[in-house]
Amino acid sequence: MAEAESEPSPAEDDYAYSQVLGHTTIKGAQVVSLVAPPVLLALALVRRRPLVDARRFLISNARATWLVGPPLGAALGWARMRNLDDDAIADRAYRLRYNESQKRVDRFFVGGAFAVGAATAAFRPAGLTSIEGFLGGSAVGGAGEFFVPIYSTLYIVVFHWRRCRWGRTYMRGNKRG
Numbered sequence: 001m002a003e004a005e006s007e008p009s010p011a012e013d014d015y016a017y018s019q020v021l022g023h024t025t026i027k028g029a030q031v032v033s034l035v036a037p038p039v040l041l042a043l044a045l046v047r048r049r050p051l052v053d054a055r056r057f058l059i060s061n062a063r064a065t066w067l068v069g070p071p072l073g074a075a076l077g078w079a080r081m082r083n084l085d086d087d088a089i090a091d092r093a094y095r096l097r098y099n100e101s102q103k104r105v106d107r108f109f110v111g112g113a114f115a116v117g118a119a120t121a122a123f124r125p126a127g128l129t130s131i132e133g134f135l136g137g138s139a140v141g142g143a144g145e146f147f148v149p150i151y152s153t154l155y156i157v158v159f160h161w162r163r164c165r166w167g168r169t170y171m172r173g174n175k176r177g
Contacts, residue, residue, distance in 0.1 A: 016093035021077050023096050028073015030109050033143040036064035055126040058136025065139035112145020113138035
């Protein structure tokens with residue numbers, strides 16, 4: 001006698017929905033933390049304001065990253081999921097749960113945001129308060145840490161390429177035959 005597939009409980013459905021929504025919220029913060037600094041730089045150039053005002057830059061970047069990014073990501077996630085059935089949402093949550101690359105990027109973002117935010121709050125440059133320093137530093141740190149997995153992957157590829165037989169031959173200037 002074959003076992004019948006069990007229906008997921010409503011709690012599992014809610015967990016999958018909240019997991020996907022949490023992912024889109026973090027993605028919103030990541031995207032805005034990467035887009036905000038060039039936009040702020042362009043606005044400073046257009047308005048002919050000083051580009052080196054660290055306090056204004058950190059506060060503006062923090063506002064954009066933490067006040068615009070997560071709500072934008074959550075709204076886009078909700079808009080995407082509102083027309084999906086429960087199986088599609090559960091499938092997306094399953095893929096997010098077991099995607100090591102995505103979890104790695106998210107961990108680097110959260111870790112970098114916390115580390116740089118804590119350091120900025122501790123040293124308080126440009127007359128910032130601790131909370132301004134933490135929020136501004138975490139926005140910049142999250143954006144910077146977004147590139148660490150990319151850099152580490154490229155480093156591993158180049159390092160192994162140089163150590164392989166073809167790489168050593170190429171590095172010596174000999175043609176591959």
